[in-house]
Amino acid sequence: MTTNSSEDLKQRLTEMVDSMPAFPESVCRIIEITSDINCSPKELVKVVERDPVMTMKILKMVNSAFFALARNVSSVQHALVYLGLNTIKNLAVSIATIESLPRQSIPELKMSDFLVHSLATASVAQWLAKNQLNIRDASDHFVGGLLHDFGKAVFIQFEPATYGKLILEAKAMNLPLAQVEMEHLGVSSAEVGALLAEKWQLPEQLVNCIRTQLECNKESSDLVLTVAAANTVVKAMHLGDNGDPYIGGFSDVMSSRLGCNLEDVVAQMQGLPDEVNRLLSMVRG
Amino acid sequence: MKVTFWGVRGSIPSPGPKTVRYGGNTTCIEVRTDDGQLIILDAGTGIFPLSQTLFSEFPLHAHIFNTHPHWDHIQGLPFFIPLFVPNNRATIYGAYDPITQNSIEEILRVQLQYRFFPIRECELNAKIDYVSLRESEKATIGEVSITPVLLNHPVVNFGYRIDCRGKSLFFTGDFESPYNIYDPEDDEFEMYQSLLDQKEAQVLEQIHGVDLLIADSSYTEAEYPAKKGWGHGTFQSCMKLAEKAEAKQLILTHHEPTRSDDALEAAFQEAMENYTADVPEIALAREGLSLEW
Numbered sequence: 389m390t391t392n393s394s395e396d397l398k399q400r401l402t403e404m405v406d407s408m409p410a411f412p413e414s415v416c417r418i419i420e421i422t423s424d425i426n427c428s429p430k431e432l433v434k435v436v437e438r439d440p441v442m443t444m445k446i447l448k449m450v451n452s453a454f455f456a457l458a459r460n461v462s463s464v465q466h467a468l469v470y471l472g473l474n475t476i477k478n479l480a481v482s483i484a485t486i487e488s489l490p491r492q493s494i495p496e497l498k499m500s501d502f503l504v505h506s507l508a509t510a511s512v513a514q515w516l517a518k519n520q521l522n523i524r525d526a527s528d529h530f531v532g533g534l535l536h537d538f539g540k541a542v543f544i545q546f547e548p549a550t551y552g553k554l555i556l557e558a559k560a561m562n563l564p565l566a567q568v569e570m571e572h573l574g575v576s577s578a579e580v581g582a583l584l585a586e587k588w589q590l591p592e593q594l595v596n597c598i599r600t601q602l603e604c605n606k607e608s609s610d611l612v613l614t615v616a617a618a619n620t621v622v623k624a625m626h627l628g629d630n631g632d633p634y635i636g637g638f639s640d641v642m643s644s645r646l647g648c649n650l651e652d653v654v655a656q657m658q659g660l661p662d663e664v665n666r667l668l669s670m671v672r673g
Numbered sequence: 674m675k676v677t678f679w680g681v682r683g684s685i686p687s688p689g690p691k692t693v694r695y696g697g698n699t700t701c702i703e704v705r706t707d708d709g710q711l712i713i714l715d716a717g718t719g720i721f722p723l724s725q726t727l728f729s730e731f732p733l734h735a736h737i738f739n740t741h742p743h744w745d746h747i748q749g750l751p752f753f754i755p756l757f758v759p760n761n762r763a764t765i766y767g768a769y770d771p772i773t774q775n776s777i778e779e780i781l782r783v784q785l786q787y788r789f790f791p792i793r794e795c796e797l798n799a800k801i802d803y804v805s806l807r808e809s810e811k812a813t814i815g816e817v818s819i820t821p822v823l824l825n826h827p828v829v830n831f832g833y834r835i836d837c838r839g840k841s842l843f844f845t846g847d848f849e850s851p852y853n854i855y856d857p858e859d860d861e862f863e864m865y866q867s868l869l870d871q872k873e874a875q876v877l878e879q880i881h882g883v884d885l886l887i888a889d890s891s892y893t894e895a896e897y898p899a900k901k902g903w904g905h906g907t908f909q910s911c912m913k914l915a916e917k918a919e920a921k922q923l924i925l926t927h928h929e930p931t932r933s934d935d936a937l938e939a940a941f942q943e944a945m946e947n948y949t950a951d952v953p954e955i956a957l958a959r960e961g962l963s964l965e966w
Contacts, residue, residue, distance in 0.1 A: 426902075429854040429902075430854050430855060430859075433854065449771050450771075452771075455807060455808045455823065457808055457809075457823075459871075465854075465861065465864065465865055465868060466868055468851075468854070469851055469865075469868045469869055469871075469872050470823060470872065471771070471823075471829065472825045472826060472827060472828075472851065472904070473827075473854070473902065474827035474828065474902075474904075475771065475827070475828060475829060479771060524863070524864070525863075525864045525867060526864075527861075527864055
């Protein structure tokens with residue numbers, strides 16, 4: 389793994405993610421749903437938006453220079469409005485069929501656990517936006533939560549042995565994984581995810597969220613705030629796994645802006661495991 | 674500006690005794706701007722009779738704008754005679770296809786594969802250029818500006834606004850107003866509706882105030898529920914669009930291929946009786962119809 393953040397690195401990372409397969413469960417489900425010409429758009433969107441790789445790839449395409457849309461598209465639904473159901477359907481099917489390779493897991497972090505962590509974070513971020521910040525259209529927060537750890541999936545896919553060792557080291561010493569990443573790779577997974585999101589012209593607020601989620605402060609956007617807090621909530625609840633053993637708590641900034649503390653949110657999240665199972669079952673069919 | 678319709682049927686050519694008055698060719702619209710440019714909107718089979726009227730203008734430069742690459746909008750392209758004659762020029766404009774990741778160049782190249790057509794692209798004598806357009810990015814030809822607007826259809830479809838010397842028209846290509854995929858009781862309903870509203874406002878802003886709106890009105894209101902999601906509009910959806918965009922005149926096109934002339938007139942009559950749109954003039958497109966202003 390190169391350790392500088394040069395254009396070469398960006399290019400290599402982009403190529404890596406371009407060749408990353410989507411989650412096999414959603415691939416199977418998409419192929420199944422779309423075998424019916426009159427398939428339900430609602431159901432298709434649910435499956436697509438719950439797969440981080442597929443979501444990322446679709447947003448990348450819709451935000452590409454070929455369309456040069458006036459406003460960056462930040463959710464699968466938004467993409468659907470611009471490009472129409474069939475284009476999104478075809479795109480999902482082509483991503484699914486071209487890339488229906490077996491997805492690699494590493495013993496230190498199973499992809500199914502990673503997906504649970506991502507979906508749970510998405511769900512909590514959306515909940516916080518709606519309930520604590522009164523944001524009506526919280527779909528961006530779901531996407532932010534879903535994609536916040538995207539860089540880790542890239543490392544796992546392409547540097548499995550190296551990244552597995554880093555996870556073990558972080559766990560053995562109870563250190564934040566980002567700190568271990570910086571020490572050994574010179575680049576954090578948050579930065580990798582952000583570089584890709586940037587290269588793919590995803591909306592600026594989403595790029596910023598992926599990049600700065602671990603440094604949430606009083607200047608941070610609402611999106612960074614909900615995703616950072618949701619990440620902490622999900623880790624505290626030991627729901628899924630993102631390889632990072634360090635839980636931490638809500639900072640003063642998080643508590644004051646959200647008007648609640650970690651324990652309050654955890655107490656209200658008793659239904660979260662069921663919600664995540666519901667999201668997963670939609671992906672798995 | 675002068676507009677002439679050479680093909681007004683949707684989906685498939687439909688010649689025969691029942692389609693004599695409105696014609697059986699698929700989409701092709703000739704636009705002559707006041708600064709003398711020849712702009713052709715879509716290359717359905719109507720482009721063949723158009724091409725036979727152009728001999729006296731050789732050498733010419735035709736600007737062909739493709740709304741989307743479905744068969745009925747490209748099928749006449751290999752039969753556009755000016756392409757075979759030296760010193761002519763054609764510039765073909767269209768969208769990039771995100772699914773196949775091909776640009777507009779692929780359209781003619783695929784049609785002119787030897788197994789499909791006896792003449793290959795490299796044997797065409799005219800000079801042909803291709804331009805991949807981007808959403809909302811204006812193309813300029815002489816004094817004419819052409820703005821592509823992304824509209825809903827099962828494939829990427831550009832509607833085109835043409836402006837020249839204060840005169841304007843908009844052609845939708847194939848277009849179905851996008852609808853809410855959620856039910857009103859779903860949590861996502863409002864969010865999705867707000868995205869639809871934003872998109873509609875953006876489209877209306879681009880079409881606003883045109884002298885002439887040419888729109889896809891394939892279906893009647895009664896037919897639409899069975900065809901929802903197929904990517905086409907209705908008589909009434911076109912009237913609403915024209916009213917909201919404050920278009921001065923609306924021409925309805927992309928006639929259902931199975932509809933006879935009589936049935937087409939009856940459907941149009943019924944739509945006019947059932948809807949009181951505030952649009953100064955509404956008429957059906959017909960092969961040979963010319964409008965000049």
